[in-house]
Ligand code: FES
């Protein structure tokens with residue numbers, strides 16, 4: 021048995037599970053719930069192994085003082101790694117306690133069963149429960165000594181939909197970081213410099229301190245913060261200060277960063293090679309380059325955090341994706357031992373990657389240090405969220421394919437160029453927190469080496485086509501030196517790379533007069549890949565076999581996320597009226613074992629809609645070296661009156677390992693949209709966003 | 721720290737009860753709800769009327785509370801999601817949202833619930849396109865739109881049925 025990664029740092033049953041409260045099993049995970057339903061799915065896994073009802077389990081998400089350290093909740097690995105750790109831990113608890121019961125009942129463990137926590141023998145309840153047994157058995161025992169998960173066919177909870185355990189609270193309650201309001205709360209605001217350069221902010225601090233309701237102000241290098249008694253007073257004072265604060269002058273910036281990325285001559289790094297594409301130069305080839313602009317994560321709730329200093333001990337409440345890495349980063353910035361800081365996760369609005377969650381935690385901690393003993397809550401403004409959070413980098417991906425004499429693709433070259441996708445706290449040996457870069461004692465953001473291939477890669481994610489092509493040359497070009505801060509946005513480079521590869525597949529199929537579906541299928545030798553494509557084509561009634569009305573197009577996109585996670589195909593219909601609009605979407609997803617089918621469908625629907633929005637509408641704008649986009653009016657996203665019908669079909673493989681699925685639809689959806697637009701328009705558009713202006717430019 | 725001048729009082733009806741708020745009349749209703757009155761289920765999203773996260777009902781009509789000063793609310797009846805939940809925890813709208821698992825992060829939903837409540841009360845009951853256009857001022861970044869629309873349609877139908 022190869023062990024799930026999280027067990028290395030948390031090898032004991034007691035790291036994950038305790039039974040101290042009768043009737044309730046406490047389950048601890050180092051993952052955080054980001055709105056994707058992963059805690060519900062993790063609980064399902066444990067319920068199965070212990071034959072408990074889901075209601076009997078209470079799950080705690082990542083907390084530096086309570087749970088195992090599982091690093092970041094990212095990369096769609098909550099179930100594939102975290103879930104498998106919990107499956108082993110829960111099964112170990114089961115077998116340890118049943119062995120104890122067998123000793124007491126003088127029988128063999130395999131004569132015993134569990135039902136809602138009570139031990140049963142030959143169908144009859146025994147006077148033993150998990151909780152009474154736990155009084156004498158020790159969970160400080162290695163999981164590997166006892167782990168023996170049930171066979172898949174014995175699962176009763178995993179594999180079936182379970183309503184989200186946290187949903188009702190999110191509708192009518194106050195579960196978010198934004199809602200914390202402990203005794204003595206102060207409202208903090210940071211006034212952010214437009215760029216992350218060190219230097220000193222100039223402002224009349226005394227005048228700021230005298231603004232109504234302000235109780236503390238703080239200047240540290242280019243960082244400016246304040247705390248006030250009410251939120252309104254804090255907001256007003258921050259607006260007053262923002263209009264007056266002056267920071268060091270702007271630095272150099274390209275007039276169009278996406279063009280700079282496309283034309284960059286930074287070194288190419290070959291990341292994958294097969295066969296020899298140099299031998300193909302005599303064959304006919306096709307090539308295209310797609311670009312996407314910088315994108316905003318665009319969380320509906322701006323980043324927020326609460327911090328409290330007491331006797332040089334710091335406590336932080338955050339919606340960060342990684343409470344342990346955030347603790348380390350804060351320890352670096354404040355020169356503290358890790359033990360002097362505790363970081364607790366509380367829900368935020370959906371983040372879709374590395375947004376401002378960690379940055380605002382530092383803002384709150386800096387401001388709170390000026391008012392020890394009083395908790396300080398900082399909520400970013402909408403403009404902060406657009407302008408201060410890391411962006412999803414702009415990208416340019418070029419794909420070229422060579423055809424042999426039988427019109428089969430025999431070679432493909434894919435080159436992905438972008439600024440780095442990996443700048444999370446702690447990566448590249450630095451805190452990577454916004455304000456840390458411009459404190460009087462700064463922690464500059466170092467040059468990022470991007471996300472390592474072991475984690476699915478950054479710029480090169482999904483740049484290796486999933487088709488059976490004998491000659492491949494896949495390369496990435498990391499573009500450094502642009503002034504805009506970038507990091508991980510859902511699916512990273514996979515979005516643009518799949519778009520490029522699938523657009524090229526579509527162009528070639530078109531030229532050959534072949535159905536895009538049939539053309540792909542004859543380049544695939546992976547039955548699970550074929551199955552998702554066949555499923556969407558069947559669900560949509562093979563639209564490529566029929567004439568499409570004027571102004572209407574269908575497009576297909578396919579990829580296996582990270583080339584190692586879920587397989588996903590998307591087939592959709594698009595109409596061009598005033599704007600291009602997606603009207604119907606059919607998707608099929610093979611995520612191996614699916615723990616919560618309804619949750620996986622919900623995530624896939626969400627991924628599809630978000631990717632449609634990215635593809636058709638979104639673009640961050642810049643003015644020189646700063647982000648100019650400041651409000652939703654500058655950054656339209658998909659609205660309720662623009663959403664298509666969606667049908668997602670899951671292809672379940674309960675005997676296969678679970679594979680991350682929440683990001684699998686991003687690339688295939690982008691490709692399907694671009695291909696449908698090509699089908700409707702007769703002209704291919706390669707530079708996102710594919711909005712009305714882009715169409716007018718293309719037809720001009 | 722400067723000494724705040726004595727703040728005036730604003731009286732309004734909040735979730736069926738008369739309340740008075742002692743605060744700057746320029747304070748947006750959203751901050752008064754969250755910060756002064758302790759009703760924190762209504763959400764801040766943009767503070768500029770462009771996302772719908774802060775929507776509440778004023779005299780039965782959905783309004784964004786982030787850009788509405790307290791002074792404009794004097795004497796009005798405000799309803800928040802807490803009020804709906806306390807009065808009708810099984811309201812067809814809440815039931816449909818849970819039944820259809822119509823949320824991911826859920827941050828957009830309290831605002832959407834306010835608008836959807838007004839749709840549930842509208843006669844004749846709004847049809848699908850009317851529901852979509854009524855919700856088009858609400859942003860949802862998780863892409864839960866389809867489920868939310870289905871839940872609102874179901875609730876609107878249930879409310880129309882029970883009223884007839
Ligand atoms: S917070 Fe009021 S509309 Fe966005």
Ligand code: FES
Nearest residue numbers: 826828860861862
């Ligand atoms: S469910 Fe997250 S914003 Fe709507």
